[in-house]
Amino acid sequence: TETLVRRGDLTLEEAEAALDAFNTRLQDVLEEVRTVPVPTLEAVPHSPVPADVENPMTGVPVELILSVARATTSAPAGFTIHPKLERQFAQRHQLLEAGEVDWALGEALAFGTLVHEGVNVRLMGQDSRRGTFSHRHAALIDYENGDQWVPLAHLDAPGFFTVRDSFLSEYAALGFEYGYSVEAKQRTLVLWEAQFGDFVNGAEIIIDNFLVAAEDKWGQTASLTMLLPHGYEGQGPEHSSGRIERFLSLCARNNIRVAVPTTSAQYFHLLRSQVRRERVAPLVIFTPKSLLRATQTRSSVEEFVNGSFQRVLDDHPEDRAAVTRVVLASGKVAHEALGYRDEWGLSHVAVVRVEQLYPWPAENIEALLATYPNAQEVVWLQEEPENMGAWPFVHLQMHRQLRDKQVRHVARHESASPATGSGLVHAAEHADLFDRALR
Numbered sequence: 001t002e003t004l005v006r007r008g009d010l011t012l013e014e015a016e017a018a019l020d021a022f023n024t025r026l027q028d029v030l031e032e033v034r035t036v037p038v039p040t041l042e043a044v045p046h047s048p049v050p051a052d053v054e055n056p057m058t059g060v061p062v063e064l065i066l067s068v069a070r071a072t073t074s075a076p077a078g079f080t081i082h083p084k085l086e087r088q089f090a091q092r093h094q095l096l097e098a099g100e101v102d103w104a105l106g107e108a109l110a111f112g113t114l115v116h117e118g119v120n121v122r123l124m125g126q127d128s129r130r131g132t133f134s135h136r137h138a139a140l141i142d143y144e145n146g147d148q149w150v151p152l153a154h155l156d157a158p159g160f161f162t163v164r165d166s167f168l169s170e171y172a173a174l175g176f177e178y179g180y181s182v183e184a185k186q187r188t189l190v191l192w193e194a195q196f197g198d199f200v201n202g203a204e205i206i207i208d209n210f211l212v213a214a215e216d217k218w219g220q221t222a223s224l225t226m227l228l229p230h231g232y233e234g235q236g237p238e239h240s241s242g243r244i245e246r247f248l249s250l251c252a253r254n255n256i257r258v259a260v261p262t263t264s265a266q267y268f269h270l271l272r273s274q275v276r277r278e279r280v281a282p283l284v285i286f287t288p289k290s291l292l293r294a295t296q297t298r299s300s301v302e303e304f305v306n307g308s309f310q311r312v313l314d315d316h317p318e319d320r321a322a323v324t325r326v327v328l329a330s331g332k333v334a335h336e337a338l339g340y341r342d343e344w345g346l347s348h349v350a351v352v353r354v355e356q357l358y359p360w361p362a363e364n365i366e367a368l369l370a371t372y373p374n375a376q377e378v379v380w381l382q383e384e385p386e387n388m389g390a391w392p393f394v395h396l397q398m399h400r401q402l403r404d405k406q407v408r409h410v411a412r413h414e415s416a417s418p419a420t421g422s423g424l425v426h427a428a429e430h431a432d433l434f435d436r437a438l439r
Contacts, residue, residue: 049253050215052359053279055308058272060113062305068112069096069105072151080143088137100298103288104135106264109304110271111138112152114189115159119275121152122184123163124177125193125227126170132195132229135292138163170194170202174226178210181224181282186275190224197228197242197286198418204246211282212250221280225271230260230286231332232383232412232419234426241384241418242286244357248393251358256282258358260331262291262313265299266355269309288332296335311361313353314368323350323372327437328365328398329381330354330390337381340434349438350375357390360397369402377406381437383430386411388418410437 001019004010010018073089075081081089092105101109111121126132129139140149152161166173174192181190194200200207214220228242247258261267267285274283291297315338317323325348329337334353341349352368354361369375380398382389391409398407412429420426 050279050281052254053277055269055273055311056276057306057308058269058276059304059306059308060109062301064113064116065109065301065304066096068109068116068152068155069093069101071112071155072105072108074151075140075149079140079147079149080145081140082143085137085140095298096301099301101264101268101301101304103264103267103292103297104131104137106268106299106304107136107271108138108152110268111161111189112155112157114272114275115152115155115161116157118158119186120159120184120188121161121191122177122180122188123161123191123193124166124173125191126166126168126173126195126199128193129163129165133289133292166192170199171205174200174203175206175210178206178222178224181222182214182220185221185223185280186277188223189271189275191227192224193227194229194242196239197230198238198240200226200228200242207247208250212247212255215255215281216253222282223274223280225274225283225285227285227287229289231289231291232426232430233290233332234423235419236421237417237419241388243388243418244286244384244390245388245392247284248358248390251393254279254281254359256284256358257356258284258286259309259356260286261309261355262288262331262334262353263297263299263303265303265307266309266313268299268304269307273309286331291332291335294335296338309355311354311356312364312368313355314371315350315352317347317350319347320350320372321374322347323375324348325350325377325379326369326372326375327351327379327381328354330357333381333383333433337434337437341438344438346438357393360394362397362401366401369405375405377408378402379437380407380409381433382409382411383433384411384418385413385415387414 001015005012005015092102095102114121130137138150138152150163177190177192184190214222230242232240251258259270261270288297327337327349329351330353334351337351341351350372380391380394382391386409389411391411395409410433
């Protein structure tokens with residue numbers, strides 16, 4: 001208050017009046033509570049579960065896509081972009097001219113199109129301007145003088161775009177962004193990004209007490225989106241896992257959404273859906289690392305113009321009747337399974353990508369499995385240890401659904417540590433996963 005008065009934002013009289021009004025409000029509520037009789041409980045209450053609504057259509061006109069794409073790599077006259085970054089931007093434009101969009105551009109298109117529609121976008125995180133893996137470059141730094149330029153903040157649009165690097169306290173930063181999203185609701189897409197998903201454990205108090213439980217406890221809704229880089233790539237136990245299992249263990253009553261998108265278009269539609277859905281709930285996205293520049297995650301421009309986020313992505317075998325094994329997987333390991341399946345010529349195996357883990361897409365999976373009339377076996381494949389990842393949650397869902405089919409899981413052996421610290425062991429475990437899942 002003293003700072004506000006000193007800066008001239010408030011007069012001393014206005015500050016005192018605001019404090020008096022606040023105290024009066026508290027006293028009025030206290031008096032009201034004292035007059036309400038204490039109810040008696042005749043039975044255990046059962047409130048209805050909030051509905052899991054369908055994702056809205058989130059495509060945008062191709063003209064807007066091209067306009068935003070051009071803006072993401074533009075800078076004012078006299079601004080010197082780093083030569084390496086210029087080459088990266090040139091490659092991005094070449095890809096777009098060929099009708100494809102990579103992960104970084106897909107994200108920028110989601111942000112830019114929302115800003116054009118009057119939705120504010122606020123991205124905060126430990127390395128969010130550049131992107132931990134040097135893929136985003138939402139803020140450009142002049143190579144000569146160090147000036148900053150944020151292209152999406154200078155769109156001729158009614159919304160605003162903000163990107164900042166937060167300090168390295170996950171607890172404090174996530175707590176602030178959660179509170180911001182409570183107030184902003186769907187007027188602003190509020191995102192907090194961890195440098196690596198592993199570091200989210202520093203914010204566990206905010207997650208346990210607010211993110212997943214506030215609606216159940218207080219009826220308080222929040223629209224916060226969390227971006228957690230996740231994937232087993234031989235970087236050791238502190239740089240592999242965003243702890244999918246912890247989030248899924250806290251899922252109930254459609255309190256949050258948990259997703260692992262595997263293409264740039266899926267990511268685009270998922271981000272846009274967060275401010276277009278009827279129901280407000282936090283969104284936890286496990287994002288890729290090595291796949292950020294992979295061809296498998298690219299999408300055609302047409303996929304951004306039409307459609308919406310798909311909870312499950314089907315395989316496309318030449319002969320569905322020849323498929324006897326359906327492998328369900330999420331994230332990087334699903335792309336890898338598709339690659340090995342094709343390399344080994346296993347036409348009897350289909351690989352289905354589960355893009356949304358919660359709410360569990362039971363109806364989508366049942367409908368899809370029904371299109372494989374001769375499938376005798378369903379496999380859940382994950383790269384995490386069997387006591388981690390999605391399996392502890394998923395096996396309950398699959399048991400309820402697939403009583404007439406054999407269901408097994410393929411995962412790393414159970415472990416107290418998320419990942420090995422040995423590159424040799426990692427490679428051996430990696431090869432073993434696909435041998436057991438596909439052959």
